[in-house]
Amino acid sequence: MIIKKNEPIINSLKLKSLSKESALISNKADLYFLSEHINKHNLEYLILGEGTNIVPPEFYDGIVIRSDYKNISYKSPDILTVGSAVNWDDLVKFSLENDIKGFENLSLIPGSVGASPIQNIGAYGVEVSSLISSIDCFDIKNSELLKLSNEECNFKYRSSDLKNSSLFIMSINFKIDSNRKLNSRYQSIQNYMNINEIDDASLTAKTLANIVSNIRRSVLPNHHEIFNAGSFFKNPILHKDHIDQKTFALDSLIIWELENNMVKVGAARLIELIRDKISPSENVSLFDKHSLVVITNGKANQSEVLAYAKNIQDIVFDIFNIKLDIEPNIIT
Ligand SMILES: Cc1cc2nc3c(=O)[nH]c(=O)nc-3n(C[C@H](O)[C@H](O)[C@H](O)COP(=O)(O)OP(=O)(O)OC[C@H]3O[C@@H](n4cnc5c(N)ncnc54)[C@H](O)[C@@H]3O)c2cc1C
Known part of the structure; x- marks a missing residue:
């Protein structure tokens, strides 16, 4: 594992920001090495995804840690394991292509899969906590691997116990429920369906994802441009x-x-x-x-x-x- 010095901290507000050190984590050996490095030098650390939900300082006097876990695989027919470095919207697209319901209302939310449970991302009547079975993490402070159940994360509105913790999320195990119903109750979805004469009976996960994407594009700026x-x-x-x-x-x-x-x-x-x-x-x-x-x-x-x-x-x-x-x- 290479530790780089004075690298920019990526962030969607485009604030000028550098970190003293930074490292990319690809496997468990990297994590054990990093935990020893941090604890030995008593270093501050920041776990960073795609930087779309942070306000970083001009200079961060510690180490920035990023995930390189990019796998998506079926652990069993009803559990999908997704690496923390996967882009969230790529996962939504994967779910639509593979007929996995539940992700459609969360279309186009920027950022990584690893950050999604931190503030329990939510939009248009759905929160990611309703899709998570368990989370595989590494505790940097105690240098140990952990599997947290959904209940142990203590998810709330835009928060969870993972926020400000010493846990690095390696991958998330999502529940696949073929009986899950589409959720079109949110007012702006209903308004869109009324105006465009779309009825509940004809609604599919793909059309719902499209509706959510169209609504989002009309009200939210693209963070790459604004x-x-x-x-x-x-x-x-x-x-x-x-x-x-x-x-x-x-x-x-x-x-x-x-x-x-x-x-x-x-x-x-x-x-x-x-x-x-x-x-x-x-x-x-x-x-x-x-x-x-x-x-x-x-x-x-x-x-x-x-x-x-x-x-x-x-x-x-x-x-x-x-x-x-x-x-x-x-x-x-
Ligand atoms: C235009 C726009 C629209 C948005 N819309 C929504 C929305 O509709 N709903 C919503 O909930 N949010 C929304 N957000 C916020 C943002 O998309 C989410 O918070 C997203 O989860 C951040 O992902 P990230 O990878 O960029 O995280 P970062 O900004 O890099 O990090 C956010 C937090 O997650 C932690 N973190 C990141 N990766 C890991 C990891 N592997 N292990 C442990 N901790 C980690 C970081 O330490 C930090 O505390 C929006 C943001 C933008 C710019």
């Missing part, structure tokens, strides 16, 4: 009574009712309502078609992005008494 990390803030969950309604009435917000008077609030709408109050920044702004997407012009650094985000968080808090949390991983 530099971004997807939704920059999570939809906040809080008690309904805590929302300040002095400036905007509750019905001007997007609200999903949960149990016990708790609600999930659409962060995009909150930002839309205060958009004209945000202080402009030279290299950072919001995507014009989607207020949740922070974009850069390719010349920004981490502190400019975080200052821009803090300004939005402060205004939203002042006006709505709602705390917005950042979704991508801030690397320090």
Whole structure:
């Protein structure tokens, strides 16, 4: 295994960023070697996929570790094992070609398979946690191989116990369930089907994947052209009574009712309502078609992005008494 020095940290926000060391992992021997190297030198480490959900610093004083596990194979008729370096959308395409249902709503989500359980990626009514049977990982801190069951990952909305852990994901074992039903309940899918006169009876996994892809392309920027990390803030969950309604009435917000008077609030709408109050920044702004997407012009650094985000968080808090949390991983 080769350890490289001062390599750029790839990231879809196109922030200027270098790491002291970096390494590509291809097998278990690499992992044992790396764990010894890290523990011996007391090194900081960052496990990196395709960098579409991180906000990296200008210089990372540690080692960046990337996976080179690229295999897709059937462990049994109902388990598909996929290497962490496989691109997520390539896996979605593989599932469609091989008649494996469940992945279609997650079409076009950028990034790698290895990162998918970290924040429990989700879109259009489906989360990856519903597809995972178990995860094969290596604990860098304790230098040991582990297999985590779905329950042990403790998946929640945009989070799991794998986040900020010392676990390097080698591969994920996905459940193949031929009886799985297509999920077209999400409002924007329903609207698309109504406008285009598509009925539930004629829906297949491929047409659903197409619908999701068309909707995504119409609202989200391609991160290779417009530099971004997807939704920059999570939809906040809080008690309904805590929302300040002095400036905007509750019905001007997007609200999903949960149990016990708790609600999930659409962060995009909150930002839309205060958009004209945000202080402009030279290299950072919001995507014009989607207020949740922070974009850069390719010349920004981490502190400019975080200052821009803090300004939005402060205004939203002042006006709505709602705390917005950042979704991508801030690397320090
Ligand atoms: C335009 C755009 C649209 C997006 N849309 C969505 C969406 O609809 N839904 C959604 O949920 N997300 C979305 N995202 C966010 C992003 O696609 C996901 O978070 C994706 O899983 C990140 O993959 P990555 O390989 O780029 O991870 P990275 O950004 O490289 O890393 C993200 C996290 O995963 C960890 N990680 C990566 N690989 C491994 C591994 N092998 N083992 C252990 N930890 C690892 C990293 O340490 C880091 O904490 C979007 C992003 C963009 C740019």
